[in-house]
Amino acid sequence: MPAKVLYLKRSHICPHCVFRKLLSSVARDYDHLSAIADDVTRCHGPYQAGDHIYRVGDPFRSLMVVQQRAVKTEILSRDGSLDVTGFYLVGELFGYESIGQQQRCLDAVALSDTWLCEAPFYKFESLCLDSPALQAQVFSLFGDIIRRESHELRVIRNKRAEQRVLWFLNDLQQRVIARRGDAPRKIPLPMLKDDMARYLSLTPETLSRVLTGLQRNGLIRNHFKSFEILDMDAVHAATGD
Amino acid sequence: MPAKVLYLKRSHICPHCVFRKLLSSVARDYDHLSAIADDVTRCHGPYQAGDHIYRVGDPFRSLMVVQQRAVKTEILSRDGSLDVTGFYLVGELFGYESIGQQQRCLDAVALSDTWLCEAPFYKFESLCLDSPALQAQVFSLFGDIIRRESHELRVIRNKRAEQRVLWFLNDLQQRVIARRGDAPRKIPLPMLKDDMARYLSLTPETLSRVLTGLQRNGLIRNHFKSFEILDMDAVHAATGD
């Protein structure tokens, strides 16, 4: 459970937040955008590593965007295994998996001191009715989500361990670049190796061996909780992008 | 390429078509529903086995529902492998993978004499602006698609061959039941074993061995292009549903 919950003023103005981009299409100007964002979004935190943001069975009401740090989603299978289904970085949307349902069907867990921006889904629904542009953006967003999941599926079911890991690292780097505009030399890995392994459907042992091997072959460099991609050509060749 | 294209009158009234269900929420009565459906949908066929319904790079304009037989979607990877990404049975929607894009990002291929019902996406967009009920249904539909893909991902990446096959067969049976209301004794397998293997990310040899093994253990019975599930409890136990 969260230790405490604070409210962070005007943080929905953060430049790469998905909500900002969506609400821009209904706002007349900057002040109007601020007013809409104040009405629609609510920011809270901090969540400590391991804190549940929501759990399976909780009522579904809102979408969320990561403001600080990162979030994972996971689900406990009936057979007892824990599947990690996604990681969400700063500026990225999550919580969409329960759209059209009453209840959450995944757990969302903070990875470290995490802040969130939350927006009730019904507010988007009513804004969409008055704004063809927003509706088109929301549909487009759903398309992006579907394509992303579908691509993940293809990578993870058809590639072997080394290619999956390279895809994962490259994807993470691309997402950091998409938010910041440039690539820091070291890309942080906000999750445990164990979470990463579960997400990639590998054992931690195999993941460890693969990372060691990739470093030995000069494709990447491993640091404590970050990595560098050294040979981008090899990564593209391996992932087929 | 399709041998010929005909128009099938009023076929959008088919009882389990997704379009019908969606358009019902904006129609005042049956005649109105017919009028809207005539405006929004267009039915065509037949497509022969192997005919492309659309290809990667074709312009994206419409969603489709299978009227007769079945459809598969697939994509040729840059490394030359062909991934089958989905099968669609009578009454089921496909073509949503390109929403928000200009171009198709998958190939859709008929599996046998196939008829389709097509609806331009922009017509749904404009109907949604006037109908909160339709908009909610469309959002809910996107949620269903996201959850389905996410669940597929979990099954296929975390289960082994035998469990994947059982999940696949059970899923197919559930979808037939959802459309017909009851289960025929033999569930048809409209695709080649090779397509099924690609979809499940197995080799045809492994699939063959697994099907043989499941029959030997009394869980299923294999027929020419169909199957029966004999031990539903074992299937549920294996798939964890």
Added chain:
DNA sequence: CGGTTCGTTGAATGATCTCAAGTACTGTGG
């Protein structure tokens, strides 16, 4: 009937997992 495609079966190879041990880093209390 022969050719082709689809599907099955067998034996060997290879990738990943399991189990088990060992190392590195972290935080705590002395």
Added chain:
DNA sequence: CCACAGTACTTGAGATCATTCAACGAACCG
């Protein structure tokens, strides 16, 4: 500052599962 415990991560050896390669069988189509 060090000893210690706990957690995260790495490494090794053997077992398991799926693939590959090859041959064979069955159905279909001219």
